[in-house]
Amino acid sequence: MSNEVRVWVDGALVGADQPALAALDHGVTVGDGAFETCKIVDGQVFAADRHYARLDRTLAGLGLPPADREVIEQGVAAVLGAGPTIGFGRLRYTITAGLGPLGSDRGDSGMTYIVTAAEVPPFAPSVAVATVPWTRNERAATAGLKTTSYADNVIALAHAKARGASEAIFGNNRDELCEATGSNIFVVVDGVVRTPALSSAPLAGITRELTIEWARAAGIEVVEEALPMSVLETCDEVFLTGTTRDVHPVHRVDDRELPAPGPVTTRVQQAWAAASATEINP
Known part of the structure; x- marks a missing residue:
């Protein structure tokens, strides 16, 4: 390469x-x-x-x-x-x-x-993530915008890597789960896929958007809602979505090990693979 x-x-x-x-x-x-x-x-x-x-x-x-x-x-x-x-x-x-x-x-x-x-090389089959002590400001002028001001992400990613993770997870000022530095986050709770609503201030990821559409089309329930940061301590599965990640399973959040991919994440990956193979500009 x-x-x-x-x-x-x-x-x-x-x-x-x-x-x-x-x-x-x-x-x-x-x-x-x-x-x-x-x-x-x-x-x-x-x-x-x-x-x-x-x-x-x-x-x-x-x-x-x-x-x-x-x-x-x-x-x-x-x-x-x-x-x-x-x-x-x-x-x-x-x-x-x-x-x-x-x-x-x-x-x-x-x-x-x-x-x-x-x-770019493909990502590893699964990834470890770390939560960070800094927050996204859901009331910021740039909330939800993909701007070139990325200093917060640089600091957060270095913090995560120092802890053996390769991606950092932000909450927002309401202690809601928000996003990672360059990807969106999904959790699985009792068989239902859940992801932070845009009102929690994550970036409206293109892969996030397509994952929701294609998972629902495949009969997988996906809910967009405000989620507490504590959901990461109790959820059954976690995955990220991003431009070159597609649907990327998470095997560890901080010190908590998770199945990667879990059964629901596997179904979402299969739905993504099938749909994305049919059209370059969906």
Whole structure:
């Protein structure tokens, strides 16, 4: 597998280690931007339209105009065509507010477009997660938005990895289960799949959305609701969903061991595999 990251910025392919952004880009100075990460399957982008729609929801939440999809498509074509076909990988496009002052005020230079792509290895069959002492703020201006301001996630993930886990789990300020740093969380209680409602402030994950749709279509009961953090101490199964994770079983939460995959998680995995194999842009 190649470790090469293909990079395109505002109309041109650039080396991954070459400077390509202005020092005063608002995405650099204050993290003012939005991004999407998509799965690449045999050189094609999975669920592309859903990702575009979420990008525009994030940009609107930031007070920025909708993205120019034709510009993004130009970048996508450039990075996907810049080498051998990527069989399994990650495509990311980032849109920043463009040049701005050294502060929270914005300039009016127009937005910056960045597209990257790379092969990635598949995840292990199951994962350990750790809860963290920090919370998501369900009343934050950026709640539920996929912005480039990821410092909280960096800190939380380092905390989890120091404890032998590879993903961190946040609650919110109401002590409700919320999400992980780069994935959504589901629990199984008495045979029913449950996941935090969007009112608890998780990101509206594309894989989360499709998992709910496809599991329900397969006859699996899925409930979106506010869940206490303590559900992680009593639930029967846990799994994560994410762009390149798909449906990913959890075998340990903090010090608590769990079956991975449990019987319900296995059914959800089967429903995902069957449905996702039929369409690249569901």
